[in-house]
Amino acid sequence: MEKIPLVTVEGVCLTYHEPTAETKAIDHLSFHIGRGEFVSIVGPSGCGKTSILSMLAGLMAPSEGSIRIRSTKRPGYMLQHDHLLDWRTIEGNIMLALEVKHIATEENCAYALRLLDTYGLSEFRYHYPRQLSGGMRQKVALIRTLAASPELLLLDEPFSALDYQTRLRIADEIHTILRAEGKTAVLVTHDIAEAISMSDRVLVFSNRPATLKTEHRILLSCNDATPLERRNSPEFKDYFDMIWKELDSYET
Amino acid sequence: MKHKPNHDISKEHAAYLKSIRKREVFISAMRYLILLALIGLWEVFAATGILDPFIFSSPSRIVSTLVRLYSNGELFGHIGITLFETVVGFLLGTTLGTLVAIILWWSKTLCRIFDPYLVVLNALPKIALGPILIVWFGAGVESIIVMALLISLVVTVMSVLAGFQEITGEKQLLMRTLGASKLQIFSMVVFPASLPTIMSALKISVGMSWVGVIVGEYLVSEAGLGYLIVYGGQVFKLDLVMTSIVVLCVLAALMYYAVAFLEKKLTLRRSHA
Numbered sequence: 001m002e003k004i005p006l007v008t009v010e011g012v013c014l015t016y017h018e019p020t021a022e023t024k025a026i027d028h029l030s031f032h033i034g035r036g037e038f039v040s041i042v043g044p045s046g047c048g049k050t051s052i053l054s055m056l057a058g059l060m061a062p063s064e065g066s067i068r069i070r071s072t073k074r075p076g077y078m079l080q081h082d083h084l085l086d087w088r089t090i091e092g093n094i095m096l097a098l099e100v101k102h103i104a105t106e107e108n109c110a111y112a113l114r115l116l117d118t119y120g121l122s123e124f125r126y127h128y129p130r131q132l133s134g135g136m137r138q139k140v141a142l143i144r145t146l147a148a149s150p151e152l153l154l155l156d157e158p159f160s161a162l163d164y165q166t167r168l169r170i171a172d173e174i175h176t177i178l179r180a181e182g183k184t185a186v187l188v189t190h191d192i193a194e195a196i197s198m199s200d201r202v203l204v205f206s207n208r209p210a211t212l213k214t215e216h217r218i219l220l221s222c223n224d225a226t227p228l229e230r231r232n233s234p235e236f237k238d239y240f241d242m243i244w245k246e247l248d249s250y251e252t
Numbered sequence: 253m254k255h256k257p258n259h260d261i262s263k264e265h266a267a268y269l270k271s272i273r274k275r276e277v278f279i280s281a282m283r284y285l286i287l288l289a290l291i292g293l294w295e296v297f298a299a300t301g302i303l304d305p306f307i308f309s310s311p312s313r314i315v316s317t318l319v320r321l322y323s324n325g326e327l328f329g330h331i332g333i334t335l336f337e338t339v340v341g342f343l344l345g346t347t348l349g350t351l352v353a354i355i356l357w358w359s360k361t362l363c364r365i366f367d368p369y370l371v372v373l374n375a376l377p378k379i380a381l382g383p384i385l386i387v388w389f390g391a392g393v394e395s396i397i398v399m400a401l402l403i404s405l406v407v408t409v410m411s412v413l414a415g416f417q418e419i420t421g422e423k424q425l426l427m428r429t430l431g432a433s434k435l436q437i438f439s440m441v442v443f444p445a446s447l448p449t450i451m452s453a454l455k456i457s458v459g460m461s462w463v464g465v466i467v468g469e470y471l472v473s474e475a476g477l478g479y480l481i482v483y484g485g486q487v488f489k490l491d492l493v494m495t496s497i498v499v500l501c502v503l504a505a506l507m508y509y510a511v512a513f514l515e516k517k518l519t520l521r522r523s524h525a
């Protein structure tokens with residue numbers, strides 16, 4: 001993991017220009033992410049978390065600094081809402097990325113369908129999105145993202161539209177899926193417990209303009225367990241209090 | 253979503269279904285009843301002289317006019333011409349209108365440049381352009397079609413463009429994260445998502461094409477239902493006027509239902525469970 005990192009962010013600044021104002025969203029931000037790592041980003045609201053994900057996804061260029069991703073594949077992006085297309089079946093939805101990139105080969109389609117099968121959604125293959133619950137829809141959105149086999153996954157508060165119960169369960173399932181498929185993931189969340197339970201490392205951002213305030217390597221006595229079990233480990237609360245205090249100092 | 257027929261429904265549910273059916277029957281019965289009553293009263297008033305049939309015509313006179321027009325072979329000639337003008341004007345107007353809407357969606361700059369022109373064109377009563385069209389396109393079918401086209405074009409552009417612009421930015425963002433080109437974003441998300449809006453725009457546009465054609469025929473008057481109406485009015489043959497209007501009603505309704513049927517077909521396929 002400490003070898004060549006998959007993602008290197010170096011001295012990145014970002015300024016938004018609008019007719020009425022100029023907003024500095026990110027200020028000299030640097031970090032790396034190793035292959036196979038699960039990293040969470042927490043920070044005060046409006047500090048620039050979505051902005052850094054957009055740059056990692058290649059949707060915007062930084063105003064200053066550089067971002068390097070050592071992968072031939074485009075990163076996969078998951079948003080807060082699943083944005084499944086209502087007029088396509090579940091199968092049609094998970095093939096979207098393949099169709100867009102003109103790589104809907106037999107092999108790739110079979111892979112997407114296998115994912116659907118492995119993660120217990122194959123019976124909904126010919127259903128339409130509105131026939132699925134919120135949690136199932138978010139899982140379909142994940143499979144849609146995984147279908148193009150990205151190495152890096154960017155998750156922008158993907159669970160925040162779900163109710164608490166579903167949220168815990170889906171976080172568990174998605175974490176298991178990402179581990180099983182050997183993916184590298186960056187998760188943006190407002191939920192400190194979610195960040196600690198899911199990640200190898202938590203990055204804490206400052207108020208806008210975002211800089212990297214601190215980073216915590218999460219070492220729990222049951223490190224390989226699922227997020228739900230990790231919440232019960234004795235060290236969990238210490239990490240929680242530490243990050244809570246750091247974030248709390250911004251809210252005033 | 254269609255549910256499988258459920259055989260063991262509860263008593264309350266059965267009563268509920270029955271009340272719905274009852275109301276449906278009542279509504280369609282009332283519709284026919286009102287129509288029959290109107291026709292019947294009209295006929296009776298005309299026959300007893302309460303209404304002067306020379307000015308108000310009557311259902312029986314309309315029927316005999318229809319029969320006369322049919323037997324001397326004029327009826328379908330006039331219907332054909334009007335129908336042809338309307339369909340061509342409608343198809344051209346909506347295709348061109350949709351194309352213009354696509355271009356304006358594509359380029360925000362173009363959209364902003366042309367915005368005031370669209371607003372003025374929309375506000376302008378297109379009928380005012382009639383004399384100009386006659387000078388430019390001649391006193392014939394061409395002018396009439398252009399009139400129908402103009403009227404449906406502007407409506408289509410405005411409503412279809414509004415439909416495109418309604419599609420949320422986040423769905424487009426998602427497509428961009430997948431690496432989609434603008435053409436793919438349009439054809440895979442924006443267009444299918446705004447299909448319902450486009451279909452309801454078509455329904456408005458059908459009506460607009462009829463307005464354009466009838467006004468055009470009023471101005472140019474060679475043949476067609478609009479011509480029959482104007483001619484009938486001029487020579488005081490109110491039977492002819494009323495007959496043409498009845499035929500027009502039927503045709504306009506048929507065309508509207510054809511578009512509505514198309515709409516239902518399309519929306520049914522995408523929401524088919």
Ligand SMILES: Nc1ncnc2c1ncn2[C@@H]1O[C@H](COP(=O)(O)OP(=O)(O)OP(=O)(O)O)[C@@H](O)[C@H]1O
Nearest residue numbers: 016018023025044045046047048049050051052208
């Ligand atoms: N397209 C834009 N144009 C102008 N300003 C923007 C734009 N997008 C974001 N901003 C501003 O940049 C700052 C950072 O926004 P960003 O969405 O990255 O924050 P965030 O940390 O994701 O917030 P949240 O916690 O609410 O999701 C905010 O102050 C926001 O107002």
Ligand SMILES: [Mg+2]
Nearest residue numbers: 049050051156
């Ligand atoms: Mg955000």
